[in-house]
Amino acid sequence: MPKIASLLAWMVAVPLWSQLIVHQPLDGPLAVSGELAELRNHHFHSGIDLRTGGVTGKPVYAVADGWVRRIVIRPDGYGWALYIDHPNGFTTVYGHLESFSDEIWQFTESEARRRGSYRLDLYPPKGMLSVDAGTVIGISGNSGASGGPHLHFEVRDQASEEILDPSAHGLAIPVDPSHPKLWALSDGRWRPAGDSVSVASWYDLAVTLPEQDFDVHVTDSLRAQWSLNRWSFDVQRGADAGLALGLHQQQGVRGFLIHPTPTQPAPGWRHHLDFPRASGRYAVAIHSGSARVWNGVVRVKEFEDRVPQPAATLRDGAVTLHVPARAFAWKQNMTLSAEGRSIRVTPDVAAIKPVHYDWVPHGIHDSLWDKTYLAVRDGRGSAKIPGIRTSDGAIRYTSKTCGSAEIRIDTEGPSCRFIRRTPSGSVLLQVNDELDVEVVRAQINGQWCWAYLDAKTNTLAVHVGEEIGTLYVQVQDELGNLTTFTTNL
């Protein structure tokens, strides 16, 4: 009984329709540099990027009363990030920060010291770090995988962790003036669609979307409907299954195929019905909300039935490629050629599920088996994947990238070079390696000190304060190659 009574009291006190955001996260009018649900490689953008005037150092405010539930510091991703829980069932997320408020930082640093770790994912006890609406929780920055100074801001459903639209919860951003656009592939080129288009199949039409809502009617009946104002992280891979890869490669814009691919999950954000299977001319209407995006005639030459990728194994020389079922948006005719340590996989398509490259090395000493990595490059970027020994005498590289690859051996630790000492009490070092780097230890005169490595600039900032004496730093790459760096300050 007491439980029910308190639940009722809570429901009365905090109506579900109460607005979440009562204080904006930044001063001044907000400006947007990245939209919600924007299509990125391998995911939808899960928040809104707010401009900070091209600089770091702006105060960042808690948008409502709550408590800090999670603190993350990592060299990539959101960099320095705070997750604040609010009593009405929402979480807000603040990413790419430069620093935290004193109170939050005190807790963070003592935990880092206690754990001896520079990569943190902390869950402070509830109520320990409580904040009010308008409390400065940190300073905006450019940490992690950001393309420039900004604040990444998110609203989530606390219970399900689903992503919600911040503008529907009180974030005061201007309405996006850009419009969704229809693109069509003809004669091998993706172009903006005119009033009528002629395509080989329904797979040759894609839309670029600034909005989260979108639907397609063919001859007055609904065929596809999309709504991204709430989604969960496990449907992210749907982003790659629907990506019009050629459009991205040719025009540099990310658009979605209007026709479903066989591997797209059927999550709440997208519904499909069958498209007409006969060739012919069709009246097509595309809307976003109540606005018309495109209205015209599509001539489809054929209906192309695409099927999911079956599991496949390809072998050439010492390399075996394992492709799991449904690894691609639809079935691909894969080829593998390997010559020595060079590998080529075609076609160059985005994998939704990782593929495995197994290599049986000949003529390299056993001590080097744990020192190899796969350098892989495709039409979207590159990746370096450390090898792992398998039980049947091979080295395995697990990657979402197909294209050209090369197996390399790395036995050297990262290079480490002094840059300068900053007025704010940090020593900056340039740390470079072929692979990702982890900070193992930083000490000033034998005392532990905080250090942050920014993966995109390869800059290590060691916080030494006013101290003078011996700085000692150890950094290590993903294959365990270690470098010790000392200098006298």
Ligand SMILES: [Zn+2]
């Ligand atoms: Zn962002």
